[in-house]
Amino acid sequence: METVLSIQKLTKNFGKLCAVNNLDLEVKKGQVFGMLGPNGSGKTTTLGMLMGVVNPTSGSFSWFGEPASHLTRKKIGAVLEHPIFYPYLSGQKNLELNAMIKGADPGNIPKVLETVELTARKDDKFRTYSLGMKQRLAIASALVSDPIILILDEPTNGLDPMGIAEIREIIKKIAADGKTIILASHLLDEVQKVCTHFAVLKRGTLMHTGPVDDVGKGEELVEVQAYHDDLGVLLQEFMGSASIKKENGLFQVMMKDGYHSKDLNRFLFDKGIVASHLATRKKSLEKQFLEILSDAGHHG
Amino acid sequence: MLHLLKIDLKKMTSYRTFWVICGLYFLTLGFTTASGMEILKWLASKGAEFGASININRVPLYHFPDIWQNLIWISGLFKIVLAVMVVISITNEYQYRTIRQNIIDGMSRWEFLQSKILTNVMLSLMSVLMILSIALFTGFIYTPKIEWDYFLVGSEFFVAYFLEIFAFLSYALMLGILVQRSGLTIVLLMLSHMIEAIIKLNIFRSSVEDQIGFLKQFFPLESITNLVPLPFARYAFQEIQDYVALTAVAIAIGWTVLFNYFAYLKLRKSDI
Ligand SMILES: Nc1ncnc2c1ncn2[C@@H]1O[C@H](COP(=O)(O)OP(=O)(O)OP(=O)(O)O)[C@@H](O)[C@H]1O
Ligand SMILES: [Mg+2]
Numbered sequence: 001m002e003t004v005l006s007i008q009k010l011t012k013n014f015g016k017l018c019a020v021n022n023l024d025l026e027v028k029k030g031q032v033f034g035m036l037g038p039n040g041s042g043k044t045t046t047l048g049m050l051m052g053v054v055n056p057t058s059g060s061f062s063w064f065g066e067p068a069s070h071l072t073r074k075k076i077g078a079v080l081e082h083p084i085f086y087p088y089l090s091g092q093k094n095l096e097l098n099a100m101i102k103g104a105d106p107g108n109i110p111k112v113l114e115t116v117e118l119t120a121r122k123d124d125k126f127r128t129y130s131l132g133m134k135q136r137l138a139i140a141s142a143l144v145s146d147p148i149i150l151i152l153d154e155p156t157n158g159l160d161p162m163g164i165a166e167i168r169e170i171i172k173k174i175a176a177d178g179k180t181i182i183l184a185s186h187l188l189d190e191v192q193k194v195c196t197h198f199a200v201l202k203r204g205t206l207m208h209t210g211p212v213d214d215v216g217k218g219e220e221l222v223e224v225q226a227y228h229d230d231l232g233v234l235l236q237e238f239m240g241s242a243s244i245k246k247e248n249g250l251f252q253v254m255m256k257d258g259y260h261s262k263d264l265n266r267f268l269f270d271k272g273i274v275a276s277h278l279a280t281r282k283k284s285l286e287k288q289f290l291e292i293l294s295d296a297g298h299h300g
Numbered sequence: 301m302l303h304l305l306k307i308d309l310k311k312m313t314s315y316r317t318f319w320v321i322c323g324l325y326f327l328t329l330g331f332t333t334a335s336g337m338e339i340l341k342w343l344a345s346k347g348a349e350f351g352a353s354i355n356i357n358r359v360p361l362y363h364f365p366d367i368w369q370n371l372i373w374i375s376g377l378f379k380i381v382l383a384v385m386v387v388i389s390i391t392n393e394y395q396y397r398t399i400r401q402n403i404i405d406g407m408s409r410w411e412f413l414q415s416k417i418l419t420n421v422m423l424s425l426m427s428v429l430m431i432l433s434i435a436l437f438t439g440f441i442y443t444p445k446i447e448w449d450y451f452l453v454g455s456e457f458f459v460a461y462f463l464e465i466f467a468f469l470s471y472a473l474m475l476g477i478l479v480q481r482s483g484l485t486i487v488l489l490m491l492s493h494m495i496e497a498i499i500k501l502n503i504f505r506s507s508v509e510d511q512i513g514f515l516k517q518f519f520p521l522e523s524i525t526n527l528v529p530l531p532f533a534r535y536a537f538q539e540i541q542d543y544v545a546l547t548a549v550a551i552a553i554g555w556t557v558l559f560n561y562f563a564y565l566k567l568r569k570s571d572i
Contacts, residue, residue, distance in 0.1 A: 048571070051404045053572045055571055070406050070411070073405070073406040074405070074406030078404050078405075082397075084396065084397045084400060085401070087396060088314065089311075089314050089315075090314075097311065098401075098405055100303075100306065101402060101405040102406050103406075141405075
């Protein structure tokens, strides 16, 4: 697959503080790439370097195999952190300005305003917008040039649940067009829903990178419940159980390698017990995220 | 190029402060320069009431070719207003962080600076055009007998005037990029002449004045002032410099290039 972004040994120091540390990363065409990490782990700084506003201390990166320049930036739609606009200009005028700088067709503006549902307020000054409306305008400005890459830093910050779902749909739609998206977010649930790949940063260092589909591979967690008083004791006898926990009135059995939910089902059946609830749970990205961060803690 | 200018103008043309300040500038500039003769007449009539008769026709303020240098020198006093506008325009970009989004959207840092420099060029040209038309208009009204041979003597001051405005706006732009906060920048801009004068006072003590006094003309703000020398002493029968000195132009051009270069250096190095 074609490499869209390739980062080599990218480093940024703010005085003594190392915000990004020897980062190597590749993003391929069509990926929806989630950047995860706790507050201050260097996500925005990394994106800032990619977008030319933060000068790297060392290291390099290339878009489409070419060294970065302002011309490549015109092909990227990006919003870093807060929405930034001229407060005294209307939403419409702000977008016209974005389009002028990007060399985009201003004819796209009504379409993107429609996408983020701001058409009715387009002639009001940006200053008068609510937080969520500002965020929507920022997304509109990222879309105005019909970019081949979209970079979004906390795009759903301040949006209502409907807004969050709408942004998710927008991201999915854009990704379906074969475009590449880089998304920094703390909403792991969202990342798991929309991203194909993810990376985890901690204090500027890359801890993990890989496909989202791999999350929870290899281990199977089975939730089970049955009308039996000693189900907990009984489950201990099952050959395939690695560990057993009780949560929300359900038993969670972590399976040993090679054992699956059907084996547990057969075991119970042989004991004359019929399960009232039996479900395989994939490990959530959130769980994996916390594990990656705490593993890292043990090592360093 | 034109595209970059258009981008900067688009930012300004819906900004009320821009219209207020530019309106104030061009109105006061226009009224002052155009009505000088009327003020003089009024002064003369007041003087007559007190028995002191001034013959205003002895003071050919608005006669060709004197009018060029006279009006241009007066107009130079107003450039601070335009410079304040330039400071507001650039420090706004820092305060609202829109410079960051401009770069993210695909401007290079040099293009961003260019767009601001081009606006400075435009504002300078507009000042020149305004004074040129006012000088032509009033000159034809007030000059009793136009001698075409001398008509254009001193009109090279328009080149100096353009440079004077543009150099000062470049200075204001650089200051804004270095300081980034509007209030502080405006105070520094206002105090610049005084600060430079104090520095000069300390360097050029009377003991060394004779040997190194000529260095004064190399100071940035003095170099801008030297472009158009004060003309009015000639009406008190004193010699004045009624031409544009090439060394003054060279030094002023040198500083203008440096101002914009320093702005570029700062812009290139900093995280935005
Ligand atoms: N301009 C700056 N000057 C000094 N330090 C900075 C600057 N910008 C960022 N930092 C520091 O760099 C580190 C990384 O910050 P960054 O904004 O990249 O984190 P982040 O991962 O985006 O965090 P968040 O999830 O809170 O948005 C932080 O410790 C921050 O304090
Ligand atoms: Mg951030």
